[in-house]
Amino acid sequence: MAGCHNSQMSPEHPISINNNGSATVRQHEVAREQEYVSALYERLDVLRERTQRQLDEVLAQGGSGGTHQNRSERDSFAGMYAERLGRLWGVENGLCFGRIDKTDQTALYIGRIGLADDDQRRLLIDWRAPVAQPFYGATPAAPMGITRRRHLQTKGRTVVGVDDDLLDLDGLTDEDVATLNGEAALLASLGARRTGRMRDIVATIQAEQDRIIRSDLDGVLVVQGGPGTGKTVVALHRAAYLLYTHRERLARRGVLILGPNSTFMRYIDQVLPSLGETDVLLSTVAELYPGLVPTVRERPEVAEVKGDARMVQVVARAVRERQRVPRKPVDIRLDGHTLRLDGRALEAARNRAARSGRPHNEARAVFVRHLLNILARQMAKQLGKGVIDDDELAGIREDLRTERPVKAALNRLWPYTTPRQLLVGLFTSRERLEYAAGGLLDAAERELLLREPPRRGEDWWAPSDVPLLDEAAELLGDIDPAVLRAGAWFAEEEQALARAAAQDERQHQLTYAREVLELTGLAEVMDAEKFAARHLADEVYLTTAERAAADRTWAFGHVIVDEAQELSAMDWRMVMRRVPSRSMTIVGDLAQTGSSAGARSWGDVLDPYVAGRWRQETLTVNYRTPAELMAVAAEVLALVGPGLSAPTSVRETGARPWAASPADRLPGLVAAEVAEGGRTVVIVPETGREKYGELVTGTVPGAVAMPGAAALDAPAAVLTVAEAKGLEFDTVIVVDPEAILGESPRGASDLYVALTRATRRLGVVHDGPLPGALSRLEVHRIT
Numbered sequence: 001m002a003g004c005h006n007s008q009m010s011p012e013h014p015i016s017i018n019n020n021g022s023a024t025v026r027q028h029e030v031a032r033e034q035e036y037v038s039a040l041y042e043r044l045d046v047l048r049e050r051t052q053r054q055l056d057e058v059l060a061q062g063g064s065g066g067t068h069q070n071r072s073e074r075d076s077f078a079g080m081y082a083e084r085l086g087r088l089w090g091v092e093n094g095l096c097f098g099r100i101d102k103t104d105q106t107a108l109y110i111g112r113i114g115l116a117d118d119d120q121r122r123l124l125i126d127w128r129a130p131v132a133q134p135f136y137g138a139t140p141a142a143p144m145g146i147t148r149r150r151h152l153q154t155k156g157r158t159v160v161g162v163d164d165d166l167l168d169l170d171g172l173t174d175e176d177v178a179t180l181n182g183e184a185a186l187l188a189s190l191g192a193r194r195t196g197r198m199r200d201i202v203a204t205i206q207a208e209q210d211r212i213i214r215s216d217l218d219g220v221l222v223v224q225g226g227p228g229t230g231k232t233v234v235a236l237h238r239a240a241y242l243l244y245t246h247r248e249r250l251a252r253r254g255v256l257i258l259g260p261n262s263t264f265m266r267y268i269d270q271v272l273p274s275l276g277e278t279d280v281l282l283s284t285v286a287e288l289y290p291g292l293v294p295t296v297r298e299r300p301e302v303a304e305v306k307g308d309a310r311m312v313q314v315v316a317r318a319v320r321e322r323q324r325v326p327r328k329p330v331d332i333r334l335d336g337h338t339l340r341l342d343g344r345a346l347e348a349a350r351n352r353a354a355r356s357g358r359p360h361n362e363a364r365a366v367f368v369r370h371l372l373n374i375l376a377r378q379m380a381k382q383l384g385k386g387v388i389d390d391d392e393l394a395g396i397r398e399d400l401r402t403e404r405p406v407k408a409a410l411n412r413l414w415p416y417t418t419p420r421q422l423l424v425g426l427f428t429s430r431e432r433l434e435y436a437a438g439g440l441l442d443a444a445e446r447e448l449l450l451r452e453p454p455r456r457g458e459d460w461w462a463p464s465d466v467p468l469l470d471e472a473a474e475l476l477g478d479i480d481p482a483v484l485r486a487g488a489w490f491a492e493e494e495q496a497l498a499r500a501a502a503q504d505e506r507q508h509q510l511t512y513a514r515e516v517l518e519l520t521g522l523a524e525v526m527d528a529e530k531f532a533a534r535h536l537a538d539e540v541y542l543t544t545a546e547r548a549a550a551d552r553t554w555a556f557g558h559v560i561v562d563e564a565q566e567l568s569a570m571d572w573r574m575v576m577r578r579v580p581s582r583s584m585t586i587v588g589d590l591a592q593t594g595s596s597a598g599a600r601s602w603g604d605v606l607d608p609y610v611a612g613r614w615r616q617e618t619l620t621v622n623y624r625t626p627a628e629l630m631a632v633a634a635e636v637l638a639l640v641g642p643g644l645s646a647p648t649s650v651r652e653t654g655a656r657p658w659a660a661s662p663a664d665r666l667p668g669l670v671a672a673e674v675a676e677g678g679r680t681v682v683i684v685p686e687t688g689r690e691k692y693g694e695l696v697t698g699t700v701p702g703a704v705a706m707p708g709a710a711a712l713d714a715p716a717a718v719l720t721v722a723e724a725k726g727l728e729f730d731t732v733i734v735v736d737p738e739a740i741l742g743e744s745p746r747g748a749s750d751l752y753v754a755l756t757r758a759t760r761r762l763g764v765v766h767d768g769p770l771p772g773a774l775s776r777l778e779v780h781r782i783t
């Protein structure tokens, strides 16, 4: 085994042999594996052709002809074939990445999907299948019935290398042991340059991660881990694993994955298709309320108040305010008659409606009926009728119901209310806020909530409003669709909002249709407009994920929350409503909490919902940030809280983090990093966003200074900490760390997040003195 290196040997660490050493052994092994891998690709090609043919045949059966049932069957077949085709195309790269040799002398090949020949003999095992588990979990101490694990490295369809982990130590000579190399496949993968999109890690999942991925579906699993420990990537693999293992249950209800912002969602959205799963809804918490895309950025202290659990009562009282009984009796004039609803009658009607237990808009019927009965009796009396029977009373009641003055009065007393109306009313009126929040929020907090009414064409909603709308929707309930269609109950601006939302939705459907068609290779045969129109026209065509996205009351089969430390108490209430079964994976790092409304402990978050019934796993190894960079971040972590420990980096790169001043050197430093290749991010304080954004975009070609997909693809991007959360870049340059520290009560966490985004190099640029925790950085000299 000449040429191999030493590795630590422990029962937990298998012995890895990097077959670079002996050229002949290597060539022979690679050639052997090539033969097998080529046969797998041949099989893949056959299946693709076959599926394409089946799809063509179904599509050839015509457009809109036949009965509804025929059409819907045809469409579900077309959908199934298209999905299968998408899956077969999605696994082109790295189709097969591993092999395990079992003690019974047989071998299994592990890959992105399972393949069998026409006689149903297994050629390739899906990585999620139980028999594939030893590939990830076996150690010399617990070899799980295998003697060797082999990683295959491929480029396109060519096998370029093999690495072996020997699990049967007895079979090795002393010389072998002295020349073994550790975890070559993992290290090769970690050293690769970043592309701006997350990749899957099926080939190199580590044992501690595998345990989490394959953990039981039921109950709440919390995965706590420092930066770069693979929480996100593990959560995504868990989604794919759960869908594979519990397909029946989950395909019907769907899986929801929640992430912190839309840039992050773009960063991860390619991972699942490459894992063979498309039936997952990816969303931010802020997009969970159908038809609303909140865009307003607000001060952290405002978001903190709105995220506080006290808002539950504030919203409830705001609803009760809409049912308030007026102090004076209400007189209704009608054809020369005056009907009167006094306090007692109103109080009784209100209590009856409240006792019905129905939400506001539904309880309105009870309230109205009670009052109409009273009015009808008064009317009968005034018309000089003596004793009347029920039928007569009902007749008068129905006449009254349609009278304008009666309708207007009842409407004032118990108005139909939408969640948006409720919140607009609450936040734009000092008096209403006082009624709803007095005694719950202090005067300063109430002041923070007050804002101007919405103006036409202006964005008004912020992410922190979303769980409040959801809360309100629960208490208000639905409005009869007939009433909704009449539109009479809506302010003009609300109708404009609804129209804008419908337009957004259509745009979204079109983009989605284009993506699906491209992914499935159907772009040639179908045009996106038509595809989208069919989707919109009939529920039958919608996938589970799409139906779920449009339905506020959808109950998902499993919910995964990433960057979960950022959710407020109100966010959690909304998320929990989406998963009554409480089958959840919650992934985060308390040391990285940036939001003032975010979590301080997992117990605080979860005990109100599943007290004592949640389990926690901890990830401790940092796969992203090299040790030299992590040493700097660890000093900042000490500012976040005493006793917190940074995860251990798996690799060193020799790159020394640096500091440079003054800040106007930034463009030159960014340009130098860009010239090195890879992707660079400049992380700036909120207050410096514009200034540094202009400085960099004005001087560095291709640089981008806004969040979104463009920032992921650009050679250099300027982002705030909140926007860079969860992402990673080859090089990170942090600007004005002192300002980041001082910008919010969680400034130390923010700086820690910023410093841990890099996979290779780290620099800090500053004008004033460096914070003490960074004082040991090497000064970057002008060369």
Ligand SMILES: Nc1ncnc2c1ncn2[C@@H]1O[C@H](COP(=O)(O)OP(=O)(O)OP(=O)(O)O)[C@@H](O)[C@H]1O
Residues within 6 Å of the ligand: 186, 189, 190, 199, 201, 204, 205, 206, 209, 225, 226, 227, 228, 229, 230, 231, 232, 233, 234, 589, 592, 623, 624, 725, 726, 727, 728, 756
């Ligand atoms: N087993 C693995 N094999 C290869 N790469 C891995 C492995 N585990 C994690 N990584 C890589 O490490 C990086 C960090 O992973 P990820 O973003 O999931 O970490 P995280 O814990 O969510 O980080 P943060 O909390 O900082 O957002 C990613 O590039 C991921 O692909």
